Amino acid sequence: MKFPFIDLQAQRAIIADEVDAALKRVLEHGQFILGPEVEQFEIQLAEFEGGGHAVSCANGTDAIILPLKAWGVGPGDTVFCPSWTYAATAEAIAVIGAIPYFVDVDPVTYNLCPKSLRASILQSQNAKAIIAVDLFGQPANYPELRAIADEFDLKLMADSAQGMGCRLSGKAPIEWADVVTTSFFPAKPLGCYGDGGAMLTRDESLKEQLLSLRFHGRGTVPGDHAKVGLNSRLDTMQAAILIEKLKIFADEIEARNRIAHRYTEALQSNILRTPKVIEGGLSIWAQYSIEVPDRDSVMAGMRAAGIPVAAYYPLPTHMQTAYKDFPTSPDGLPNTMAAKDMIMALPMHAYLKPEDQDAVIETLLGFM
Numbered sequence: 001m002k003f004p005f006i007d008l009q010a011q012r013a014i015i016a017d018e019v020d021a022a023l024k025r026v027l028e029h030g031q032f033i034l035g036p037e038v039e040q041f042e043i044q045l046a047e048f049e050g051g052g053h054a055v056s057c058a059n060g061t062d063a064i065i066l067p068l069k070a071w072g073v074g075p076g077d078t079v080f081c082p083s084w085t086y087a088a089t090a091e092a093i094a095v096i097g098a099i100p101y102f103v104d105v106d107p108v109t110y111n112l113c114p115k116s117l118r119a120s121i122l123q124s125q126n127a128k129a130i131i132a133v134d135l136f137g138q139p140a141n142y143p144e145l146r147a148i149a150d151e152f153d154l155k156l157m158a159d160s161a162q163g164m165g166c167r168l169s170g171k172a173p174i175e176w177a178d179v180v181t182t183s184f185f186p187a188k189p190l191g192c193y194g195d196g197g198a199m200l201t202r203d204e205s206l207k208e209q210l211l212s213l214r215f216h217g218r219g220t221v222p223g224d225h226a227k228v229g230l231n232s233r234l235d236t237m238q239a240a241i242l243i244e245k246l247k248i249f250a251d252e253i254e255a256r257n258r259i260a261h262r263y264t265e266a267l268q269s270n271i272l273r274t275p276k277v278i279e280g281g282l283s284i285w286a287q288y289s290i291e292v293p294d295r296d297s298v299m300a301g302m303r304a305a306g307i308p309v310a311a312y313y314p315l316p317t318h319m320q321t322a323y324k325d326f327p328t329s330p331d332g333l334p335n336t337m338a339a340k341d342m343i344m345a346l347p348m349h350a351y352l353k354p355e356d357q358d359a360v361i362e363t364l365l366g367f368m
């Protein structure tokens, strides 16, 4: 390949001295689990997201599991989620014995479709929660999803593993969701150098439960464990790295938007469909995904020409072996099924050089 799909080293070059110094501080104070950097990062992340509390944890999958456990969701309960997302969204539901109920996505934004959600809720039993996904970095339709959650008395979770930093009408998803979860997997827009995750909430009592559940469910009496929890803590080294990365995150979001705009200007046509962000939305462009006819041969051609591209996702979750027996929307998943054959993600990160982006654009237009 001529250049990487996501260039983590370009970012590292900018903050290498700060990260090295931060890691040295951790090595010297030696509090590798729940050291001071963890709480410092949690405070800064909550501030970045417009207030409330942030509770960090070991990864973005646990970040979904922990609030579900706190809400008492378990065997026999139904949780609605898109099929068109990474499998971890449904996995977090199924692993605690609950039922992931697959809902279709909007054909334009690829985020949870309120109409399909409502039809699914009406058909379901023991409905407990909705998980919206900020797919490819753009916010879901939170005002409509919140209204549905309130109407049916359901919890609303924002799986913002791909969307940390996205906004709708200038506000973060926490404005609507009961809890927002995210992943710091290295390739995510706000990634660390290993696994990591976090949950954000404005609910003080949920925060307390999450703090306990991420630490084996420990109680207030020393030695007592009040609940069956997980060992799911963000380690101090990762928190120290994230503190440095958060400092440049706003600039990186701006850069990603500039690059996305440049792609859209060059590529929009009758043949390709460039991404559309929900009205009033700010995407952080975890992926820049376009719809291409004859996607698989275009992808093969791009790769042969040395341009890295990816298909997210070749198989929607409801078609995957572990998830094929769970329920799907009564109206089917037509938009999910259409997306799976057409979507191709182009190289996207905050440090993509104009000449590399030009090579992507020219090669792709050549195929068209």
Ligand SMILES: Cc1ncc(COP(=O)(O)O)c(C=O)c1O
Binding pocket: 059, 060, 061, 062, 085, 086, 088, 089, 133, 159, 161, 162, 182, 183, 184, 185, 195, 196, 197
């Ligand atoms: C939408 C979504 N949810 C959850 C996750 C899980 O995050 P992690 O890999 O940190 O467990 C991911 C990660 O790829 C994701 O994309």
